[in-house]
Amino acid sequence: xxxxxxxxxxxxxxxxxxxxxxxxxxxxxxxxxxxxxxxxxxxxxxxxxxxxxxxxxxxxxxxxxxxxxxxxxxxxxxxxxxxxxxxxxxxxxxxxxxxxxxxxxxxxxxxxxxxxxxxxxxxxxxxxxxxxxxxxxxxxxxxxxxxxxxxxxxxxxxxxxxxxxxxxxxxxx
Amino acid sequence: xxxxxxxxxxxxxxxxxxxxxxxxxxxxxxxxxxxxxxxxxxxxxxxxxxxxxxxxxxxxxxxxxxxxxxxxxxxxxxxxxxxxxxxxxxxxxxxxxxxxxxxxxxxxxxxxxxxxxxxxxxxxxxxxxxxxxxxxxxxxxxxxxxxxxxxxxxxxxxxxxxxxxxxxxxxxxxxxxxxxxxxxxxxxxxxxxxxxxxxxxxxxxxxxxxxxxxxxxxxxxxxxxxxxxxxxxxxxxxxxxxxxxxxxxxxxxxxxxxxxxxxxxxxxxxx
Numbered sequence: 046x047x048x049x050x051x052x053x054x055x056x057x058x059x060x061x062x063x064x065x066x067x068x069x070x071x072x073x074x075x076x077x078x079x080x081x082x083x084x085x086x087x088x089x090x091x092x093x094x095x096x097x098x099x100x101x102x103x104x105x106x107x108x109x110x111x112x113x114x115x116x117x118x119x120x121x122x123x124x125x126x127x128x129x130x131x132x133x134x135x136x137x138x139x140x141x142x143x144x145x146x147x148x149x150x151x152x153x154x155x156x157x158x159x160x161x162x163x164x165x166x167x168x169x170x171x172x173x174x175x176x177x178x179x180x181x182x183x184x185x186x187x188x189x190x191x192x193x194x195x196x197x198x199x200x201x202x203x204x205x206x207x208x209x210x211x212x213x214x215x216x217x218x
Numbered sequence: 219x220x221x222x223x224x225x226x227x228x229x230x231x232x233x234x235x236x237x238x239x240x241x242x243x244x245x246x247x248x249x250x251x252x253x254x255x256x257x258x259x260x261x262x263x264x265x266x267x268x269x270x271x272x273x274x275x276x277x278x279x280x281x282x283x284x285x286x287x288x289x290x291x292x293x294x295x296x297x298x299x300x301x302x303x304x305x306x307x308x309x310x311x312x313x314x315x316x317x318x319x320x321x322x323x324x325x326x327x328x329x330x331x332x333x334x335x336x337x338x339x340x341x342x343x344x345x346x347x348x349x350x351x352x353x354x355x356x357x358x359x360x361x362x363x364x365x366x367x368x369x370x371x372x373x374x375x376x377x378x379x380x381x382x383x384x385x386x387x388x389x390x391x392x393x394x395x396x397x398x399x400x401x402x403x404x405x406x407x408x409x410x411x412x413x414x415x416x417x418x419x420x421x422x423x424x425x426x427x428x429x430x431x432x433x434x435x436x437x438x439x440x441x442x443x444x445x446x447x448x449x450x451x452x453x454x455x456x457x458x459x460x461x462x463x464x465x466x467x468x469x470x471x472x473x474x475x476x477x478x479x480x481x482x483x484x485x486x487x488x489x
Contacts, residue, residue, distance in 0.1 A: 046227060046228070046229055046230060046231075046234040046237075046238075047227070047228045048225055048226075048227045048238075048268075049225060049226045049227075049228075050225050051223035051224050051225050051226075051267075052223050055226075071223070072223070072224055072225065072226035072269070073220065073221045073222070073223050073224060073259075075220065075221075075260075078220075094219040094220075094260050095219070095257040095260050095261060096253065096256070096257050096324060099321075099323060102323050105326070105327070108297060108326035108327075109322060109323045109326055110323060110326050110327050111253075111323055111324060111327075113256075113260065114252055114253055114256040114257060114260075114324070114327070115252065115256070115327065116226070116252070116256070116269075118226055118228070118271075119252070119271060119273070121228070163322070163323060167322075181317075181322065181407065182321075182322050182323075184321055184406060184407045184408045185320075185321030185322055185323040185324070185408060
């Protein structure tokens with residue numbers, strides 16, 4: 046049994062966007078704060094901090110999860126991916142991101158990082174995801190700008206592209 | 219909106235977890251998927267001194283099937299159960315109700331037993347456990363005991379579990395060969411239920427359970443009732459639930475939903 050005392054920093058190891066993380070944190074530190082303040086990866090946004098808005102959604106072992114409802118220490122040994130993993134390189138957009146841009150599926154962008162991670166994990170598991178499945182996943186997110194319709198359209202377009210039904214040139218960010 | 223400080227215990231066996239709750243009692247909280255508890259910690263509605271993470275305990279990860287029931291360990295996540303190939307066959311009611319529990323992003327981490335331990339009055343898993351007449355298996359350092367769902371839920375977020383007990387598993391009677399139905403009304407799919415109803419065919423008639431209205435889910439037997447007798451029985455049941463007005467809906471609207479959905483489901487499982 047491992048008991049990690051309050052107020053002290055404890056070793057934490059996991060994989061973030063393909064790179065090994067080996068750091069320390071206090072037991073009460075949320076995964077959101079660890080990723081943003083300890084690692085400095087600020088793509089993951091913090092909204093409501095009680096699991097309602099979905100802005101902080103990341104992928105943990107291939108499943109979408111609220112980083113604000115996860116302690117950093119719970120990620121021990123896990124594979125975590127954030128929005129920073131979606132683009133192929135600097136000044137590039139991933140397939141989903143490019144589809145969001147084409148379809149005006151974001152305006153202020155605050156909710157976008159979380160929505161992208163939910164859709165990315167959905168399409169990885171279910172390449173044939175239907176509009177109903179996409180809408181079901183989107184119930185876990187709040188977006189006050191778009192009215193969601195452009196997000197659904199972008200997700201369907203990205204799904205078709207990922208299956209090779211349409212192809213596009215790489216898009217600059 | 220950050221949790222107060224606590225010790226974090228990563229338990230590797232049930233005995234380790236039980237040792238900590240025996241020693242720390244009410245100051246310790248078990249955490250499984252954390253999808254209800256973490257929100258309470260963030261808002262400081264809960265301030266345990268010790269948090270015991272049970273998700274690395276291998277023996278709590280099992281889904282066990284025997285002739286008449288399915289036993290689900292405390293570390294089985296909701297998403298894992300939804301993907302279990304036998305779910306529709308063995309536990310049809312759960313396959314209908316579980317997609318309404320939270321969102322995909324919380325089901326990926328939340329557990330079945332955690333939802334039952336939390337005992338939110340509008341939650342689907344306590345409702346399904348009661349409708350099916352299942353049991354909660356509680357374990358302390360001294361003993362193990364089974365508590366029937368009808369004796370487990372005592373009030374809003376209050377259960378029969380003692381401070382030194384861990385929910386080791388819950389056991390659902392198999393729904394093979396029994397008709398089941400589930401329906402829920404919420405403002406948005408995945409939000410808290412305004413009214414949720416589950417119906418299960420029994421040998422004599424139908425058991426209807428209602429969540430989201432009273433402080434706990436409530437079940438009632440509707441045996442051989444039809445027409446106006448069924449209308450009267452549903453009306454009496456709707457009033458007995460003692461619905462209240464709140465931010466989401468009026469008491470009257472809740473009673474209407476109980477009558478309407480209740481009749482639909484009873485007809486669906488007896489048709």
